[in-house]
Amino acid sequence: MATQTSVESKKPLWLPTTKKEMEMRGWDEADVIIFSGDAYVDHPSFGNAVVGRFLESMGLRVAIVPQPNWRDDLRDFKKLGRPRLFFGISAGVMDSMVNKYTARKRLRKEDAYTPDGRNDMRPDYPSIVYADCIRKFYPDVPIVLGGVEASLRRVTHYDYWSDRLMPTILAQTKADLLIYGMGEQPLRSLVSRLQAGEAFASLKDIPQTAYLASRKDFEAKKGDIILYGHEECLENKRKQAANFKHIEQQSNMIKANRILQAVGGRILVVNPPYPPMTSREIDTSFDLPYTRLPHPKYRGKKLGAYEMIKFSVNMHRGCFGGCAFCTISAHQGKFVASRSERSILKEVDAITQMEDFKGYLSDVGGPSANMYAMKGKNLSICEMCRRPSCIHPKICPNLNADHTRLTNLLRRIDEHPRIKKSFISSGIRYDLFFGDHHDPKHREAAFVYARDLVEKHVSGRLKVAPEHTSDRVLNLMRKPSFKMFYEFKKFFDEVNQASGQNQQIIPYFISSHPGCTEEDMAELAAETKKLGFRLEQIQDFTPTPMTLATEIYYTGIHPYTLEPVFTAITETQKTAQHQFFFWYQPAQRAKIMKALRKMGRPDLERELFGNGHQRKR
Numbered sequence: 001m002a003t004q005t006s007v008e009s010k011k012p013l014w015l016p017t018t019k020k021e022m023e024m025r026g027w028d029e030a031d032v033i034i035f036s037g038d039a040y041v042d043h044p045s046f047g048n049a050v051v052g053r054f055l056e057s058m059g060l061r062v063a064i065v066p067q068p069n070w071r072d073d074l075r076d077f078k079k080l081g082r083p084r085l086f087f088g089i090s091a092g093v094m095d096s097m098v099n100k101y102t103a104r105k106r107l108r109k110e111d112a113y114t115p116d117g118r119n120d121m122r123p124d125y126p127s128i129v130y131a132d133c134i135r136k137f138y139p140d141v142p143i144v145l146g147g148v149e150a151s152l153r154r155v156t157h158y159d160y161w162s163d164r165l166m167p168t169i170l171a172q173t174k175a176d177l178l179i180y181g182m183g184e185q186p187l188r189s190l191v192s193r194l195q196a197g198e199a200f201a202s203l204k205d206i207p208q209t210a211y212l213a214s215r216k217d218f219e220a221k222k223g224d225i226i227l228y229g230h231e232e233c234l235e236n237k238r239k240q241a242a243n244f245k246h247i248e249q250q251s252n253m254i255k256a257n258r259i260l261q262a263v264g265g266r267i268l269v270v271n272p273p274y275p276p277m278t279s280r281e282i283d284t285s286f287d288l289p290y291t292r293l294p295h296p297k298y299r300g301k302k303l304g305a306y307e308m309i310k311f312s313v314n315m316h317r318g319c320f321g322g323c324a325f326c327t328i329s330a331h332q333g334k335f336v337a338s339r340s341e342r343s344i345l346k347e348v349d350a351i352t353q354m355e356d357f358k359g360y361l362s363d364v365g366g367p368s369a370n371m372y373a374m375k376g377k378n379l380s381i382c383e384m385c386r387r388p389s390c391i392h393p394k395i396c397p398n399l400n401a402d403h404t405r406l407t408n409l410l411r412r413i414d415e416h417p418r419i420k421k422s423f424i425s426s427g428i429r430y431d432l433f434f435g436d437h438h439d440p441k442h443r444e445a446a447f448v449y450a451r452d453l454v455e456k457h458v459s460g461r462l463k464v465a466p467e468h469t470s471d472r473v474l475n476l477m478r479k480p481s482f483k484m485f486y487e488f489k490k491f492f493d494e495v496n497q498a499s500g501q502n503q504q505i506i507p508y509f510i511s512s513h514p515g516c517t518e519e520d521m522a523e524l525a526a527e528t529k530k531l532g533f534r535l536e537q538i539q540d541f542t543p544t545p546m547t548l549a550t551e552i553y554y555t556g557i558h559p560y561t562l563e564p565v566f567t568a569i570t571e572t573q574k575t576a577q578h579q580f581f582f583w584y585q586p587a588q589r590a591k592i593m594k595a596l597r598k599m600g601r602p603d604l605e606r607e608l609f610g611n612g613h614q615r616k617r
Helices: 019-024 047-057 096-100 126-137 147-152 169-173 184-195 230-235 237-251 279-286 304-309 328-332 341-352 379-384 404-414 440-456 471-477 482-498 518-530 548-555 571-582 586-598 602-609 611-615
Strands: 032-036 062-066 086-090 143-146 157-159 164-166 177-179 209-214 259-263 266-270 312-314 363-365 461-467 504-511 537-540
Touching (some): 047 184, 086 126, 096 147, 126 143, 126 147, 143 147, 143 169, 157 548, 230 259, 461 482, 504 518, 504 571, 571 586
Parallel strands (some): 086 143
Antiparallel strands (some): 157 164
């Protein structure tokens, strides 16, 4: 289907969100109706727009209902009528509960994906609530779940906010199909087969999808990974921990196996993922005719998430860092899918033509800033790999970690006549600079990139994420030794001085991560004081589904070793750790000194507060 355009402007229109907008296009029905927990911003960084535009490119009539009202007579769920093919549901591009609540389970003041930051425009667990509302009016229309919330809850998972082990979200929503990860490839297969006349209920073999099957009619196949059932995990945390190892490994394999799990008298079937997208495939998604603007219904209102990314460029998907607390690989996978230079430069040019563009790109990056175009040298080795990280504990000898293409692309972007400066705000993996490169040319290229980064792409403050100072805790996090942060800071300071700049490093740190003790946090305070930091970017660990750290938090067991791991669980334990971030505040000193004396660390008391406090004891 040709892109719907305005006769007057010849520019792409937003996908319809109301019956009136559908009628303006001459539609009497939509093929697919998407209910979204986020506002509708027609931009490649917003999942509802990506899915909508992708389905539109396949010839479908697609409508979006952003942030429907679930508290009134539910008119938003029936206003567009019945779709010809299916309803789609996405809670949003962030995990809905992380987006709504802090690590201490307090309601956040603002929702960046809602007009004017209102924090009351989506329910808890939107996928479950929206599916229930749809079923009230259209019990026979298929429902397809997608987005981060569904992706991370596709199997039995620990829910931090209710402090319960929950079954697959398919059992909670009674949806017909769940698409996990990035949706273009499974959607292409689903729609093509539906258009060819196949019944929805027969589509059980599409990769990267999950569904519930009747035990009576189901047969396992050779090679299937059979997890402990949901009810077994409720009774035995060790079984839940053991499950996670299989889930993480299969989610990050090119040639994975199907996963099965019994739940409530049925069988959850998780089909293996698609191979990583090719550059042509990912370009197709980013090159769709987005308006790059919020829907006109939000005119005059501020959308924080849009303001943050409207002048930024995402160069790739996927992250091979494998951090224990991060959900990126669980959703996007560990294999990096990179856009072509042509597609990226085309988007840069489109940004420069926006009315309010002043010449500055806010970010040229991705899930990690410096993984563009990196992949295995020998893909047959990657096909057999079960490692959750390509760089921890050391850089894989099969990883092509060459920064040359990335450096050259950034230089081409900066040559654009309307670009004054391009910044890099995405997270930097400095272990790709200082790690053990197996090819000396890769190490040399990494430092060329790093020098360009410091000299040309920092907006005054560079945010990096060492996360902790204890190597024992960092190993549990799957992060590099803090010694590498020292090396990076030394490099950063030297390049700063040589280039005549006065820029700062702003480090991120986490407290209460599994394996971290109060004494570890005391040592973190002393270590960061030596470096001259008074920390700003800090947070408590937030357990989110489908991460290694969350499984340890819930079970108390490391899934790969089945050995116990200490974790701060109670509010008192978390507060005791968190306070060390603020050692420099007078109001905290007495409590911190008391804690240090209790743990028998007068050395740390001296380091933090000097000998004067020791004499007053």
